Amino acid sequence: MEALEEAELCFPQLNTSCRRTMRPQLKTTIISCLLSSSITLLTVVLNLLVIISISHFRQLHTTTNLLLLSLAVADFLVGLLLMPFLLLHNQSCWILGDIMCVVHYFLSFLIISVSVGNMVLISVDRYIAICDPMFYSTKVTLKTVQLCVCLCWIFSAVHSTWILWDVFEQPSRYNSCYGECVVIITFAENVVDLVVTCFGPIVVIILLYLRVFVVAVSQARAMRSHIVTITLQRSETVKAKRSEIKAARTLGIVVAVFLLCSCPYYFLTLAAENNLEGTSFALIEVWLLYFNSCLNPVIYVFFYPWFRKAIKHITTLQILQPGSRDTSLL
Secondary structure: OHHHHHHHEOOOOOOOEOEOOOOOOHHHHHHHHHHHHHHHHHHHHHHHHHHHHHHHOHHHOOHHHHHHHHHHHHHHHHHHHHHHHHHHHOOOOOOOHHHHHHHHHHHHHHHHHHHHHHHHHHHHHHHHHHHOHHHHHHHOOHHHHHHHHHHHHHHHHHHHHHHOHHHHHOOOOOOOOEOOOOOEOOHHHHHHHHHHHHHHHHHHHHHHHHHHHHHHHHHHHHHHOOOOOEEOOOOOEEOOOHHHHHHHHHHHHHHHHHHHHHHHHHHHHHHOOOEOOOOHHHHHHHHHHHHHHHHHHHHHHHHOHHHHHHHHHHHOOHHHOOOHHHOOOO
16 A cells, blocks of 8 residues: 555655656557657757748848747747646656746746747738838838847746746745646736736737738739729828738738637636646647647748748758858749
8 A cells, every 4th residue: 555655656755745646548648648749849840940941041031031030939949848848747747856847937938928929020010011011121120120039038038037036036935745846926927927928919919910901901902903002191102012911911820820829828827726737728728839839830831932942952951052041942
């Protein structure tokens, strides 16, 4: 009997050890691990291809692609750091210690906040490109986008540090036993986090894309009827660009998929208590949120010919040839 009880402990040699939760059947565990590992590997590889493509080829050094690069870096970190942590958390016993538990939650808050911020920046970029194309090249420059991306990462780091300040001071303060990884945030912190990383950005994204959709539809109708000029409030005429509308459609799909994957997680956070412990239902919602990082590059494959060409150059090692940075992909 004592041997059975020791087997149920995460650390049998410690009396203060947490107990293991009831494990699923071996077949279910193997299938779950294989599926999770496959998604993790696919997320890392695909986003690494996006990072290499945009970083290597000069023709892809555009303002919009810089936002996609920042998003790809965040998605890459999800696959490289967060998904493996989540696999460990699925085992109900946290074996990496209190410091790594805090690091896990900090990275989770940081990367999710960065992803949300990138989605907002992408929406603003498409809004200006479609609704104010005459001034797009002057308003949206590489330096401006670089500054916005840096501020997004800095703000996310500050926000995540503020949310987890208590556990930074005392990493194990919310653990009831050894081998547990639990973080509890206050009601005020939870409200601020939901407003900053959920409701606020979602409202901004939806409003901007509604406006983009209305303008894009009117421009598409104008092009189909051979009317290529649209009179703006300043009585200036501009030509509707098919490429900008197509980019808005593709990035709109990226934003829509992100909202579909993230909303269940935020609804769960809103409905549940302020305990961020990994329950089985919560883990499913978190996996859905992380799975969005795997879907983004898949969307690029289907909608961006330049990405397919870049993958071909990378996989065939043509990028190692002299002058490959100037290869035409568009």
